[in-house]
Amino acid sequence: MTDETLAYRATLPRPDVTAAEAGDLLQSRYGLSGTLTELGSQQDRNYCLDTGERRYVLKICHVTYETLELEAQNAAIHHISSKEGAPRVPHVIPSTDGQDIVAVTVRDQTYQVRLLEYLEGEGLTHRKHLPKESVAALGALCARLAQSLADFTHPGLDRSLQWDLRRAGPVAVQLLSAITDSAARDRIAKTMVSAVRRIQPLAPSLRLQAVHHDVTGDNVVSHRDSRGRLVPDGVIDFGDIIRGWLIGDLAVTCASLLHQADGDPLYVLPAVKAYHEVYPLTEEELRALWPLVVARAVILVASGEQQISIDPENDYVRGNLELERRIFDTAVSVPYELMEIAVLKAVGMGTAVLSTEGWRPLLPDIDPATISFVDLGVSSPHFAVGNWSQADMDWRLLARAAAETGTSATRYGEYRLSRSKLHSATSPATHTLHSDICLAGGTTVAAPFAGKVSWKNHHFVLAGEGISLHLDGIEPSIEDEADVEPGQPLGAISGESGSLGGLRVQLSTLVGAEPPLFCAPREAAAWSELCPSPAALLGTGVDAPKPASTELLALRQAHLAKPQKHYYEAPPQMERGWNEHMFDVEGRAYLDMLNNVTILGHGHPRLAEAISEQWLRLNTNSRFHYAAIAEFSERLASLAPEGLDAVFLVNSGSEANDLALRLAWAHTGSRHVLSLLEAYHGWSVASDAVSTSIADNPQALTTRPDWVHAVLSPNTYRGMFRGSESATGYLEAVIEALEGIDTKGEGLAGFIAEPVYGNAGGISLPDGYLSAVYGQVRARGGVCIADEVQVGYGRLGHHFWGFEQQGVVPDIITIAKGMGDGHPLGAVITTRAIAGALEKEGYFFSSAGGSPVSCVAGMTVLDIMADEKLQQNARDVGDYLKGRLVALIETYPLVGAVHGMGLYLGLELVRDRTTLEPATEETAAICDRLLDLGVLMQPTGDHLNVLKIKPPLCLTPESADFFVDMLEKVLSEGW
Template structure:
């Protein structure tokens, strides 16, 4: 076809074939009738046909397209059907007389008609968020398809097509005439020129074969995996199949992903990695990939604008324009060189390093071994109590080190804590080195090059790299050519004072590189901005943490049952208030850590523990003031009747001891507990734990002295709503009667006063009053497990049992009472405590130690001083209202449970059946992690978000969590 013919075809509107016309065609040629729904297309007319024989797609194409082009599409489908590893493709449906293509005329216009099977599945285009797993699966599908087409040949593949990226430059020129906005037209034209300049030298090395050339979210369908991610496995349209560049096929796929990338071009990289693992591209093809993505973006916007001009009623094209401009803007948001480096690294290929042999010292009068490098990373000992939040903290530390040592410097590649934040794209990785040294220090050219000077910023551009310097009194002319070793100037500053010199290298001439990169982009930027250690010595490079290797070591030596959060967890090495920080300087909002009730890194607690440890730490059998004072304070927090305290190390130990007390005091062994409950991991506390999420065999492995009754779950239990106490008591009565009949007596009843493990569900009003009465009537003791829900977390109450208006016989506490220090307690009456002495004495070696007691008292002090219970009430009520508002908008959000800062948001697939959305909840938690929120599921069905952050949670942080959760529910996971 001539270029004129291609131009004419590019200007074609969709075929003028109505639904009525299509119905006649179907009946006449396929003996089919049914309901027709038009599907979007740029230049074809497509109808979905729902008939009693199945579902199909009727495709109507202009006669301007050669029949052999359509024959090639059909032949490719047949070819792929014979390949066992190829993606799913639709069947081609023949006419009544056996033809696969029908040539016909409608109102004087010639068209070609085909009928294909409708391939069921979910597309990607309608998704607002495409998970990395889906991105990788799309890349893998593209590779499998190309691999399966590698031996496919057909005369119809050699065609003139506006989407053929080999013709991108000329096609763009033809299309640009339709764009009336001159600024947009110029921008598009300049972009295409840049892309073509990078493609042309590589073009002779790019492989040709049959390629689909349109593996996009519109043209693939897939299934949902266990995490709710759409995994494409089928291809539904072959309208753009050609003999073209193999890498161009992947470029089309990558470009299609950019409108769902939130402006982040690195979003495509999982597709590149997956493609390369199946059907490897050459180094030249990998280098051509991003310019071809940009070229595709240009053609998309130019073609869309042009098509609207000839077919203004085409809502499909008009609806795509914003998406195509988003693709274009994202493609042009980063330098070509950066994406080339990122793609090469994603594919496991090498990125060429600049030539550095023969370089001379940058600071000729300073011994590199004498430079003191300051640790500004996440684990730096210089940081505590949030001091890194001071805007000048890094410079103050640098200047102090220089004052002490003479010359000091920061480290290249270090993830700076001072740069950490909750924003998704926070740039924390230093791509430069700042030095602090004597003003007037000489600075010399390490290599030959040309000088550039602008706004106190010097560049020295050599053959393969540019040196960027700030902080110089210049001693050479702008644009001067200088030799290696020639003086560049001296460090700015008055005599006998310190000055600063910023040093950065960049291999891209004319590019002003950023000083910091996001962790996601750090590897690619580091390839373009090599380390100044080449000029300052090897100590200028910060050590890198290998979190993957560290996790492997953990799993090699730590018992497998001792799990960690997340399949690919961030390496958390610092905390401050309600935030945690990983080794790359990423801040995460901690919404699950009820152990750290005060928040992380509290200076007063750290100081108190440290001071006590320096004085004394021993076991609780010694006589010292702290154990007396702490016991008195704990007893004072409990109801008057409960005046005696045991100090232990954990909640499991506290509950174990409480069970032993109940059995010793009552003389019986039988214990009543609730289903869906968790009380600990020790033999006794595990025995009364019935949560199948924690132990899948819990319901079939309880010892005979444990008697579990149905959980009073007012949301999904046997009886629903707040006024169900009597109904739930009726389920307890037969169990109590069976215990009575057995003659062994009842030792007691243990439960959380708010159903913590199920997501903070309050018990029905009056439930504990009634059950406590029945238990006590049989001589049993009532144990309130307050390990999770007590200590002010509920905001409106200090203890959970207060909400039920009861007083237990035994209170167990742990977790928050030590803010992470191993500390637990049992509070009971003197009489009950003395019952244990019949079995011998009791002690816990470190429970109640001087350090533990000081930790516990300091926590109580801080709770009071910082009004954390009041904060839990205020912030918790605000957050609960934010979460409740989600229920009206998102069907998956079933209910909000709890109060204060012990909340649970339960996800369901159906609000009538309450089918738990287990997989969705796990995927939501993973997406929240990517957005900077630590969140985990809870409950027997693992479908409830367990929201129990430090009690210092601010309104701003609560809103951040609610905003990110709303974003996930709105966009998908």
């Protein structure tokens, strides 16, 4: 095919064949009829035919496409179908007279027609987000397809095609004339020139074979895995199949992913890695990959602009053009060198190591051993109470160290806490690619290697062989553009002798570009090769230790007992907290919507100071006499209803509930206890016995001891009886269980329940339920235990205790978690009579629960809660947050209901609002995506389909908005 024919093709609109005409054609040539729907295409006219039993795709193309080309497409489909492990492909459907390709005339225009099976599945293009699992699956699919075509040959493959990346340069020149914006046209043209220059030296080494050359979101179909993620497994539309570069096939796929990359070109790396694992690529091919991606992006934009100019009614092209512009912008957003290194590292290939042999000292008058290196990382002891967010904090710490030691420096490769950003959906640029030095003004700076100098606006560059040195903060002593030798003075540190000055040092292998001072953690491995450590200039100590998260996780798993689980499959390593935020070792801030233990928020200085002061004075057990235990027990008793004035101090919620059950047994002389299904009360023997949550213990319903009587859970959303008027129905189930206990004649010890159904997602009990149940229990001599471990202590906002919402007073209150803000502390509050019953079984003590430190911690928490009005904040921010969450129900069918109040909320996700089928897998995947977006969230409930929203009570409206915004982003874009 000539270039003229190719150029002519590029100007053609789609065939002018209406749906009615297509229907006639299908009936006359294939004997088929049904409902026709037009499918998008750039230059073909495609219709989907639904006969009611099967679906087909009618493809109509111009006669400028030679029959041989169409025969090649059909032959490739047949070839792939015969290969084991190949992707699914559509079958070719012959006409009634046995032809695979039919020539037809419509209104004096001749077209070529084919009918294919409609390959069922979902496409990827219009998904705003694809998880890395889907990205990797697309790469693997592309590789399997290429493998299956490796031995396929056909004369119709050797043709000229505008999408053939071997001809990207000439094609771009032809297409650029359609772009009317001169600035955009020049930018695109320069981009293509730069890509071609990088491709040309590698071109002779690039393998040729039959390639689909269009494995994109539009041309694959997918199934959903168990978590609702799309897994591409089929390929359609072989219109671009050619004999071309193998790596060009992957480049097309990678380019197609960039519109879903949120501006991050490294997003495609899972596809590259997966492709290479299936069908290994050579180093030359991998080095050519990104320039080919850029070339593909240029052709996409230029072709889209041209096509819309000649076919303005083509909505398919118009819609794609926005995506193609996004692809182009993302492809050119980073240097080629960065992506080349990232691609090679993704498949496990190394790159050349920079040689520093023969380099001379940068600061010849300073002994490297005298430089003090300042820790500015996430775990730095210099940071507390959010001071890292203050302007110039890093420099102030550096200057303070220099004032003490003479010379101080920051560490290369460190993840700076000061660079962290709150409420950020992406990881900020926290990884340092330079070192700052604070030292005496006038100190000599010398050339470590030979090169040419240039300086402008106080930025000094020494360009050597394959490496450049970038300096800020010196007064040059040589002329611009001068050549220098190793050891030759370059200038001196700005400032007067005796005063402190600053020097910024950075190495870079980029040619003709100023490198960034920081990069995002995901880019660190690649940028660290482009901007290597200045250790050869400054001596050992300049490099910060790399996080050992993977090794530490392996160590944890090797020695920590297996039942002690961790959140997330690949958990970030958290090493700092502040208010409602946690920070991982790479400086990423996460909004903590999960941690109800830290009721005040993370890192509260007042609590830390109080605990520290008490620990320095005394810490012992509760059998000694000291003021704190008396004051704290009085304080707790004053919070409880009148008559509940006996306090036990313990270590945890499990211990509190365990003790409450022992008190019930001792007081009543009976053993039988009533509890609720779907409930969780702890892990100790007794508290676990009354826990029935199958999410926490899959065998919970079959391993309860005979003294436990679990009754129907009063779940007003998905239970047997629904709505606020359902108390009567649930009460009948309680009475039935109580009557069963009555017939045994062994008496009733009591009833334990959360006043708000916490573990099920903060579901409120039906009005009047607890009042009626408490009455039935007390009538039989039993005691009523309110488990307030999760839901009480001000968390509900509108009430300090959960039982207040039900208008009842229990006989025993159990509390823990937030009452110590993470310090091991719990309590049981009951009557003197019930407490006294335990004494006949011996005395009670808890080594840490009532210690001076624990009591001071508990009192300080209560003081801070009052002074900072945290219960009021839980009410106000909680109500605001709930309102925003409820609004999601109108837009997103997956959102079934919002439970709870204050800052104990549950958002229940269902696949069907009528059947209430739980969206278990989707909930897990949504939590994983929220982690990527900077939000900590986990599922709860027996079906693990409820987002358990229980953040620190200091949550701000801004944080509430960020949480809902990110949740809505996930619900709208996918997971």
